[in-house]
Ligand SMILES: [Fe+2]
């Protein structure tokens with residue numbers, strides 16, 4: 313009898329899908345496993361491969377007790393295949409098959425569409441680990457280093473999740489796709505990752521925090537809509553991944569919040585009142601608020617691009633097919649088929665941003681992006697509370713969705729963060745006021761010196777309010793020089 317809540321360790325690959333009784337898939341995964349370890353081994357600098365990291369590992373998919381904390385060397389982390397428990401008599405929640413029993417096998421007519429969605433999701437997971445590979449060398453504390461590595465091993469596990477689906481349900485071409493997930497590389501000329509934001513650099517820790525806040529949140533929205541899928545194994549996989557994703561966004565939100573906090577504290581201590589006196593603020597060894605805003609502008613706009621074209625027949629087809637739903641589909645009060653519904657999308661018409669109604673079915677991407685924008689605004693509000701408390705006249709803001717876009721209707725025009733359409737010349741003249749300049753990057757880079765003393769933090773970031781797993785101040789989250 314297969315235990316679908318607790319993780320079984322009777323094979324090399326921890327799982328709750330009964331792998332030991334599924335010889336074909338077990339063999340395929342065992343064949344893929346060395347390539348994965350090789351990928352991990354080449355990725356993270358050697359000294360950290362040998363360090364003992366205080367990580368959580370999933371031991372159950374029960375929301376109440378799934379994580380166990382303990383020291384582990386990252387190459388020994390028990391990556392595994394974990395699906396949320398099967399819901400009895402689950403039905404396809406939307407699209408033309410709405411109400412029919414959810415599929416336990418891949419429906420032939422949607423095989424390619426499903427495979428493509430799984431490969432795209434799978435490609436982002438190792439991509440982000442590749443982007444973050446050198447950050448351990450400049451960690452502002454052992455606490456932050458531990459969080460980085462936690463995010464990294466969990467993105468590795470998310471890759472496993474997608475590779476399991478490919479091996480289990482897509483035969484030979486699934487295996488080939490799984491191999492290609494290890495072949496592509498973030499930023500590579502010959503074989504880059506599939507989506508733009510996953511080929512950008514994550515050069516410093518402020519970028520890492522912005523990335524986990526904004527880009528992991530795109531991941532959350534994609535997983536939420538795949539968790540609605542009528543293809544039940546995909547839905548169950550994504551539901552469990554979402555429990556891990558929450559921690560990634562926590563790392564991002566609290567990370568940015570701590571940078572903001574430190575800047576406000578340092579300015580107060582020095583009696584500085586003007587956030588735009590950048591030189592004076594930087595003399596304090598902290599990151600000035602306007603530069604934090606520029607980093608936000610960059611990572612937010614790159615993340616908006618991940619939602620694809622606003623109006624998309626692919627997205628309409630995936631919804632119709634019951635493969636990829638909307639955010640919180642189960643809470644939306646409509647026919648879940650969108651037969652006659654419309655949705656408002658923005659567009660650029662005659663040099664102006666205009667709104668138009670289109671069939672809701674074609675605007676699935678747009679709707680998800682709108683949901684994302686609402687979701688992303690929450691943390692920005694909490695960052696502003698920190699600034700407000702310090703009494704500084706400054707507010708962080710999400711830029712307009714037309715700002716700095718490379719995908720979708722706004723990619724053809726230039727726009728300011730306020731959403732004003734600009735000429736090329738106006739854009740170039742202001743670019744460095746809105747996005748991190750070379751000098752901003754150099755300054756932030758100059759702050760990126762490691763701080764490996766337990767309980768100590770680099771000059772530019774405040775300590776966290778609470779530790780991980782209830783640990784306090786001096787706790788050694790990473791034993792770097794463990795022999
Ligand atoms: Fe992920």
Ligand SMILES: [Fe+2]
Pocket residue numbers: 467528531557560
């Ligand atoms: Fe993530």
